[in-house]
Amino acid sequence: MTTLYQLNNLLEAIVVARPSKTIKSPYVADIIVSSTGETALAHTPALGCCGLSDKTSKILVAKSKGKDTKCDYVVYCSIVEYGGNEIVVGIHPKMAETIVETALNQNCLTTLQNVQSYKREQTVISGSLKSRFDFTGIDQQGCPFIMEVKSVPLCLPNGDGTNAAFFPDGYRKKKGDVVSPRALKHVQELESIKLETSSRCIMCYVIQRSDVVKFQTAATDPEYKAAVKQAHDNGVEIITLCIDWTKAGTATFVCCDLPFEL
Numbered sequence: 001m002t003t004l005y006q007l008n009n010l011l012e013a014i015v016v017a018r019p020s021k022t023i024k025s026p027y028v029a030d031i032i033v034s035s036t037g038e039t040a041l042a043h044t045p046a047l048g049c050c051g052l053s054d055k056t057s058k059i060l061v062a063k064s065k066g067k068d069t070k071c072d073y074v075v076y077c078s079i080v081e082y083g084g085n086e087i088v089v090g091i092h093p094k095m096a097e098t099i100v101e102t103a104l105n106q107n108c109l110t111t112l113q114n115v116q117s118y119k120r121e122q123t124v125i126s127g128s129l130k131s132r133f134d135f136t137g138i139d140q141q142g143c144p145f146i147m148e149v150k151s152v153p154l155c156l157p158n159g160d161g162t163n164a165a166f167f168p169d170g171y172r173k174k175k176g177d178v179v180s181p182r183a184l185k186h187v188q189e190l191e192s193i194k195l196e197t198s199s200r201c202i203m204c205y206v207i208q209r210s211d212v213v214k215f216q217t218a219a220t221d222p223e224y225k226a227a228v229k230q231a232h233d234n235g236v237e238i239i240t241l242c243i244d245w246t247k248a249g250t251a252t253f254v255c256c257d258l259p260f261e262l
Contacts, residue, residue: 011061119137
């Protein structure tokens, strides 16, 4: 098994309240550390993550490293039940980019192996477009590539006892709003660059759970769903990188070609 990420010194905890009763930010939760009974503040970078890091959620946390933070811990993973077993789900959104970088370095991505070079978080200028993407680089054949990464912690039942990972979902001010204007903008920009240049344009969805058999764009966000399908039809590549997390904080490679439906 190929390890793509390693978290150290994780502790199990339960979310008591989010926002915290002490700090009213939605990014802060009150937690109880299971092994010690300690009550503490935890940073929840994924907010409630549609229930994965909200009240009563079982989570995995690590001590905060920042000196100026008011939170004692950071929430990295959630523990959920599936088929009578506990499944660990990665929910810290920034982990996805590092997971992809490790996958690149270890040649786990079959459509993007032995790249000549890459850089993270680069601004791309193409015509009138100017935008920052998670990765830019040169592939094995000398072709430029641009890749945007999205973390996928959520799933829904297929109706046959299996699950489908999906993206996006989250808070909307009103019904019909796009879940993530930023995510929509990125896929539309990748399509535009692909139509105007010879660069490879790639959407990489990092599916941070192993209890799924496919990936799909969310039916609850028809605008994003249509945009991804159109972009794919126009040459934007899709990588579905699935990983398996353990309670010890190890994320291992499962596959990079999970079936997808757009």
